[in-house]
Amino acid sequence: MKSLEERYLYRLAELYPTIASVSTEIINLNSILNLPKGTENFLTDVHGEYEAFNHVLKNGSGSVRRKIDDVFGNTLSKNDKQSLATLIYYPAEKMRLILQNEPNPDDWFKITLYRLIAIARRSTSKYTRSKVRKALPKEFAYIMEELLSEQSGVMDKEDYYDAIISTIIKVKRAREFIIALSELIQRLVIDHLHLVGDIYDRGPGPHIIMDKLMNYHSVDIQWGNHDVLWMGAAAGQVGCICNVIRICARYGNMDILEDGYGINMLPLATYANTYYSDDPCKCFALKADNTNNPQEHDLNQRIHKAVSILQWKAEGQIIKRHPEFHMDDRNLLHRVNFEDGTIEYEGRKLKMLDCRFPTVDPKDPYAFTDEEKDIIDRLVHAFRGCDKLQQHMKFLLAKGSLYKVYNGNLLYHGCVPLNPDGSFMVVEIAGQRYKGKALYDVLENYIRKGFVAGTKEERELGRDLMWWIWLNPGSPLFGKTKMATFERYYLAEKDTHEEKKNPYYKLYEKEEVVDMILREFGLDPAGAHIINGHVPVKTMKGESPIKCGGKLLVIDGGFSKAYQKETGIAGYTLIYNSYGLILAAHDPFESTEAAIANESDIHSDRRIVARVDHRQRVSDTDIGRDLKDKIKDLEELLAAYRSGAIPERYTMK
Structure with missing residues (x-):
């Protein structure tokens, strides 16, 4: 029985059946190694x-x-x-x-x-x-x-x-x-x-950028928090879907959903007009407006409020479903006193800027009404059934990752979560504890499971973790103590809006910390860089x-x-x-x-x-190292031909 090495050489011989063909390929590869490195x-x-x-x-x-x-x-x-x-x-x-x-x-x-x-x-x-x-x-x-x-x-x-x-x-x-x-x-x-990272949100054409990238000759993508949010939405995660729609509404970009991806917003728009037609929605002013039509502007503002409340309900359900996320402090609807318009917030009683919640049941504030359940079901079906969106997400999965090591550089979007003393923060995921590179690896694995896992339980956990990645303090793509969306809409007190950054953002000026991160991802700090x-x-x-x-x-x-x-x-x-x-x-x-x-x-x-x-030169790059390995294999094949261990195969004319 042939050894693994012998079997590999015989397979390689199928591609290069003669001494001449092997020699030519070795010459070609060596010449490539001496070309200048590509830009x-x-x-x-x-x-x-x-x-x-x-x-x-x-x-x-x-x-x-x-x-x-x-x-x-x-x-x-x-x-x-x-x-x-x-x-x-x-x-x-x-x-x-x-x-x-x-x-x-x-x-x-x-x-x-x-x-x-x-x-x-x-x-x-x-x-x-x-x-x-x-x-x-x-x-x-x-x-x-x-x-x-x-x-x-x-x-x-x-x-x-x-x-x-x-x-x-x-x-x-x-x-x-x-x-x-x-x-x-x-x-x-x-x-x-x-x-x-961060192809999506805020601007009017992420779908156009994705089309361009899909036709680009050579590209890789490190997912950003906004990209993972859209990935979660495409996978049907309700909290992600609501966040995506809220951001589109806030920045006046509903056209991305309706025209760019063909997702039907009519049920949500009808719902928003029904419950918020007499509501000025002052706390939900748009950050940008791409229309000169006052009626469309008002509708977008109503959608903005309607989907925000749906978001907090959806997120409340996720937090209850996953106590291991340790996010009970982010559930705020049940802390609202709907009669006097106040909220119990971190030991303080604060006045709400807006207390119109026509679809919230004070006894069960995180429950969807029957009408809301129907709208959510339609939205999930629309996002998961959108061919163009699914193609874009497949491309992100194929070309993307949470980090990449390439030609001596470490690429990632957010931060490597750190403790104040500069050590790696330990984060719990699915009952296990992770830090540093292992945290990135397990989260990327769960993102992929959210699309392709064999069991429903693994798919659902993967999808919920995409939402977790969007806003959890332990997420390497978020890197803050909280996402204060609710507070920014409803509370005037500026201190409640504060989102404290992970210590990474102070410690990344310390060489010993940066060197520690580079070594964690297998790089020599002497010549490596982090691209952030x-x-x-x-x-x-x-x-x-x-x-x-x-x-x-x-x-x-x-x-x-x-x-x-x-x-x-x-x-x-x-x-x-x-x-x-x-x-x-x-x-x-x-x-x-x-x-x-x-x-x-x-x-x-x-x-x-x-x-x-x-x-x-190319020889100094990752591709160069791969080419050198291939040259070594070809040289072994050449030696096998010349020693008679493997016979040459000639095509008879």
Whole structure:
């Protein structure tokens, strides 16, 4: 009987049946190891702001502009460079504007094509010809491959390439070719995208962002608390569903549910109009309003209140169902005195700002009425039955995780829960105690169980834990003592609104704490970094995204417009190329139309966080380590062929 190693070599021999084929593959893999490391782009907390997200994706967090600078240096003016960059971002739209006033379009086409080819050629330098070939659009693949492999200084070849470009213009395909070249450049400047959480909530287009990500060439996602909330809703968890609808209503984004996902809100809207038609719902004012219709605004405000009360009922039932969650203090409805409009709150009797609860039974405040049960059942059916939402969630499950270790960096959205003394906080999950990496692992396991577990009990616990992850003090994606939603709506006392952060947010400036976290996840603190999202960096108040001397980087700078008054910018992104880590700060994004017409870019400032001693190669990356392992296996196969232990197999012609 063959050993496991022998069986593996025989399976490998099926792929490489001869000495020649093995040798060729070893040569190919060794050549790849010596290519420059591909560029990684890190984004976080995009919160549905799809236009700004789309722009940053197109400009590669400034990578396109850097390529233009590399190629043209001082031979192009600043204005010409910016115009060329805008063309690459939005080729069809920008061409339309340019050609309206261009007296010699053929000349413009020729100059522009040569410039784009030069940038595309520089962008291909990190890749094998095989990888570039796979990225080429089918329609122009052969022509592009010829143009991108030009050898400068060869006279006959220069005439040949000039003839190709002239023919492209002559047959009226220059527009399409420019679009294809621009999209190729966008594709090549970023080798891999990391999205470090919170695609959903606040902004108007998380579903559009998800569609974009599903078509992106290489991406991973670290789930944020808002993403897990939507995952729970898609799995049918009632508390998650109510939170999702409340946030959509609060930010004037009901269109996400109704138009983006086709989820029917009519039963809930009818219910809200029935019970709150004469209620001004003053405590439930909208954070944003995407409609100029006063009636629609009022309806959204009524839905906002109606679903908030449904949420507190649903959450009360979850807390009663799971005493091990230790969240009894967050059940507040039964503490309300509905007659005098007060609440017993942490030993104090406080006046409620609003005491209209027409659907709450004071004797059993967490019970749904029959009408509410019907609405909840319909909502669960709608969320679980929405094909587009389910496809988006399957993508999150396939490409996502609670954390990721990649090329010497640790990526996660929230925080590693810590005690005040800097030790890992111990958290109880399903009767067991976890901390550090083990806490992340068990929670991720339960999230997946919420969708695919074989037993109903495991699925239900997984779904309830998705709600727990959203707001429990022990959750690594929440990291606060409480979620004071009820208090912010109903109580004027500001001290009741306070949500104290986990000690992590003070301790992450201590090198010994950051080193402890890195080691916990299997990384050597000497050269590793933590890439962190979740909490906006208050740049206006002088806060820096660079923590612990550069070992920890918080790159949530306020993509969401709701945060930009606090942050003063529109987000940080991070680039990790073959030369090191570059942090980019972005100005607020006005609109796609303004970016095209005014050639305004949102890349505003960049700082080198870490520069490597030598230019990194593929051999220095995780992919490189995998390739080295494969080379070792192939070398063993080659030795087996040459020793006669495994016979070569030739195909007879």
